[in-house]
Amino acid sequence: MRYERADLMTGMVQEGLQALAEGRHGDPFSILGRHLYGDLTVVRTLLPGALSVSVIEIETGRAIAELEPIHEVGIFAGLVGSSAPYRLRIQWPDAVQETEDAYSFPPLLGDLDLHLISQGTHYQLGRTLGAIPMEIEGIEGVRFSVWAPNARRVSVVGDFNAWDGRRHPMRLRPQAGIWELFIPRLTHGERYKFELLDANGNLLPQRADPVARSSEAAPSTASIVASSKPFHWHDHDWMDKQAGDRSREGAMSVYEVHLGSWVRIAEEGNRSLDWVELSQRLVPYVKKLGFTHIEMLPIMEHPFGGSWGYQPLGLFAPTGRYGTPEDFAYFIDRCHQAGIGVILDWVPAHFPTDVWGLARFDGSALYEHADPREGFHKDWNTLIYNLGRNEVKGFLIASALEWLEHFHVDALRVDAVASMLYRDYSRNEGEWIPNQYGGRENLESVEFFKHLNSIIHDRCPHAFTAAEESTAWPGVTKKPEEGGLGFDFKWNMGWMHDTLHYISDDPVYRKYHHGGMTFGMIYAYSERFMLPISHDEVVHGKGSMLGKMPGDQWQKLANLRAYYGFMWGHPGKKLLFMGQEIGQETEWNHDGSVVWDLLDRPEHAGMQFLVRDLNRLYGAEPALQFGDLHPAGHEWAVADDAENSVYGMFRTAQEGYSHVLVMSNMTPMTRHGYRVGVPREGCWDVVLNTDAAIYGGSNFGQSNVWTEQVSAHGKPFSLNLDLPGLATVFLKWRG
Template identity: 70%
Template sequence: MTAVRDAMAGIGHDAVTALVEGRHGDPFAILGDHRVGGERVIRAFMPGARGVDVLAREDGSRIGTLEMAHPAGLFAGPVAAAGPYRLRVRWPDAVQDTEDPYSFGLLLGDLDLHLIGQGTHYQLGRCLGAQAMSCEGVVGVRFAVWAPNARRVSVVGDFNSWDGRRLPMRLRGSAGVWELFVPGIGPGTRYKYEIVGPAGNVLPQKADPVARAAEAAPATASIVARSEPFPWTDGDWKAARAHRQALDAPISVYEVHAGSWLKLMEEGGRNLDWRELVDRLVPYVAALGFTHIEFMPIMEHPFGGSWGYQTLGLFAPTGRYGAPEDFAYFVDRCHASGIGVILDWVPAHFPTDAWGLAQFDGTPLYEHADPREGFHQDWNTLIFNLGRNEVKGFVIASAMEWLERYHVDALRVDAVASMLYRDYSRKAGEWVPNKFGGRENLESVEFFRHLNSMVHQREPGALVIAEESTAWPGVTAPVEQGGLGFDMKWNMGWMHDTLQYMEKEPVYRRFDHHLMTFGMVYAYSEHFMLPLSHDEVVHGKGSMIRKMPGDDWQKFANLRAYYGFMWMFPGKKLLFMGGEIGQWREWNHDASLDWDLLDNPHHSGLQRLVGDLNRLYAAEPAVHATDSDPEGFRWAGPEDAENSVFAFFRQIPHGGERLLVVSNMTPVPRTGYRVDVPEAGYWREVLNTDAGGYGGGNLGNGGGAEAESADGTAWLRLTLPPLATIVLKGPSAAGR
């Protein structure tokens, strides 16, 4: 007992009790390798062990035997030899040789800790969380987590029977980061953190905020991800990305919910995984001519019914569709097929699950303390406290993780309006004004400017797209000009106006002609994307085809005419999956799209039209290159509300190519309809949504029309099919 007593010299009873009860905040002060009175001693906490020997790491020879210093499993004793060591633990039914986690020195560098505290560490996925690595030549995992107000943090998992007493972590000073290297484990290991809050209470075990992999719901553990870089083959894509995603490039987006695009009914309705989506989704999107796939959030989320918009794992691809490297493979294969990848990303709020970010260290760490700032009444979620440097840095680092680690091409930021206004969806007295007494959320404004500046600095050519539903000025204006710095903004006003128009019976449309034209009043105030997103086909709003009035033939004709109008109207394009096949049902995240509808020529014809619209949009610079140029659009003559006809030109300024677009939004065919044009000659009909191949009646202009002219004026006499959009290409570009 004398050797044990000497080995425990200077360690008080209270400290030992705190350690064995899992309340000690500095385990390295007791455990591991120490000098006591000029003698080397080793202490190890092994609850349930019968004995512990110390072995030389180099040759495995025994250099000491530890004796029990506390019946809970604390062992201590002198060691004669110097140098690295291992422990041989004698359990009741086994003997285990293992490295001692408390034999390793400091892990994170001072610069890392400084940047974390500043909120400017943009590679947290390579710093915090679980990093599979070697330390002093020993293979294991370095764990690190930010929990500044905790009394004690332990890493728990299958490797220690989820016992929070066994592997308490070391606190790294003012940064509030806890760290520990656990030898002998690696990728695939499940883990969480057990945290003792400032009041001394043990919190529910927490998933890792910076985990890069996680169990598929409903399981909630974090998983150690592989650290080896993915073998990317998309160098050419990334080199050309800035050109592909420029404001004058064709960008047409197919929005997808990965779990319900296609389910394998012959296998119980299971989801496709990422590698199966490579084989099925990627060629489908390429064949239809879309330039991008946009996924509803694929970050880890506990409740599938949130569609991913209540995210908890901001650094982890959801385990529902495979491992992180499988998602990387999907992105790589998209790039090989000429398709960009956009991810919906949610920095506004997070769910209240006890094992997640809420009250993470026993205090409102990631969220605001005041519910008037920190609780979303609409969604029953918590709001990130972006005024705190560490939280702002955490969220921005999440964005950079997807862009840098996974080569994602763009982020579409969800619910921007809810972040910009302190009184968003709140009554008087339910919100806290800013320091000037206003409703603007100044912290969010600074966050967006910082986010967008960092993305453009670190990932040139990547896009950040705002889902912002108000008239906040300068959403896509550069930061240096006082804007928020986004690259594009969803045009929610255009979408609501035009759908409201299309849902009306044609006989009444002449009274609301402005709903289709008003978008041009502000079309160039921002860089817009025209979205027909998932939000428009859920919660009783009806599918795209069901929104259209009339019998089935008229519904399809209306939708074809609307798509033709949309694809030719200024702005980048987005269509939610199922819209291209005229799905009758509202979207259901638990069910597959109704692919059998394509046996019907009306549905397959609509799909064919969407593909042809994408190809026309990409092939004609007059349409895509002037999306942000006011000189690229001109109305063709006065408004014709009485006939519900819309006619406009898309053109390359200063004598370049020109397209004429005419939409007849009534079921009445019109012959000899006059449209004044800038030049005489033959105007070739390059698209007609009433074509028989699309399921239409095949009424049109026989391939084109010759413009008449007199007294310096030219005009076309056109046949306008019912409920249809036609596109004609001018003679200077088309020739005969």
């Protein structure tokens, strides 16, 4: 077949040239780059604003062709008498640039990658999709790829191409709906987004990368090319130790933090601390107070600070508010070197509707359900992930693994699990669609959680998961093979609500609600529980923990100390939100800071000392740990004394050599000569008294008590105790 020069340059692709010039062409590689026609070679390139373009043979460095402008928008073409690798020399109005041609590279992602993405089982999406700095055919650059199966055209835009969607249209890999392009000579730090035309050819708002590993800090919205250079970790011993302790039966005391409002620097515009500063101040603080873990409210990139991170859009990117991804890794490394685990709150339930985010990403309901009865949360004005779609499930699981594998995070606390498990969650009759069996259970979510937890436990032996699940869904912490969801822990929301309701009552009325403090033990071992006094209890007009307590200031502090003592004596892992450890008087304000000046007052410093000593006692006493997960480790010593509002708990270690008696007097009345039966004869030492002077109390009580040969509460021996008012006392059997 004979080819005419004019046809090769323009005629054979005239319609395509016009579509390319107008940013409508969905297959740019069919026109741009190098094309062979028999023994002739044509190179075409799209460079709006260029004055001239030369083709340079890479091996020799000589110019082998001058390209001619064939379209006024800036499309150049020319016959090239060589099939050798080439680059382009571009004359701009004020500079000369040499670069390889983005359209000279072959397809990038392999068939296996594409198959796994479609199947929802590609668990390294953060290193496959998005923006990945790499070398291809000896050329350094960035490979961009994005899932948008229903788009007509997708382009990469950024500072490097003046945010012009015509300049870098991508190649579609139709078997997976993935668009890809390698742009040579780019590197990490570049800002970028994707520009899409929907199936009808309508231009959509430019989108941030769903799999970006770095993002601009809000209110800016661009994605940033993250470095692919591995972080140099120093936590190998920590990771090995966690992998060998899958039972999680030891002490676990969690300090929950909203990083932006833990400490603010008033002298510098009230700014928050960055990751490096947090590693220098937060980590030693948590270590000093004896907490075993830091739990952070979501640090995935999110547009609205007032959501506290619970409406994220960057599920693979640490928020730019506190620094770079490398800084975040440094913070995790410092935590581990200090012996502190890191828990991240993670949100697979929903996402916000911002036009530059995931909503109708390619013009269709891609990540979300199309039907608002399944896809819209009225409570939060957010969209719900479509877990019936393989690619969406794979996206979320890959996000979870990104934090656990690449950032060495120790655990994910999954937010809003109840909203995912029920199709009628917060919906009226007629506002929801039943499952295939006519029920309200969200079967897709159930399978998602089983799959998620199975994958995490298989791939990340160092890690665990916790569910914020506020209903009585059975088997949240059972293994998937046993019919459960597979979480390691569940937040005990019922215990929290019952005990807070009780402790908020005036002591004179507490005898009428005595069961509020004991009811939790009826179901305490139905799941593996964590006792959370979280951020949710000190916002939205609920007041501070101290503000919930009745009485004058002294009684409020004593009540709170007694409650913390009861909590640490009760089975279940512990969690406190920041500020609660110092008895903050005002509720949490995410735009403010913990009121650290309170520590100038002895009674608030005493509250902090108490939390420190409770953590130390919990960590040192096997008897206070074993019963967290095993019924044999807990027994009521006194459960029915409603008239006096007194509670007693025995905590016992597995081997039976360690016994701790926890006594709580929830009225201001001191109880002299209060007799309680005990199983062991000998001396019982008071190892902690929340009424001690160092904690701000009246310092009433005993230091040790010897048993008497008087039976009580079904036990052969008993102790004659003096119980301080509004206090919890821990006694340890000495023998």
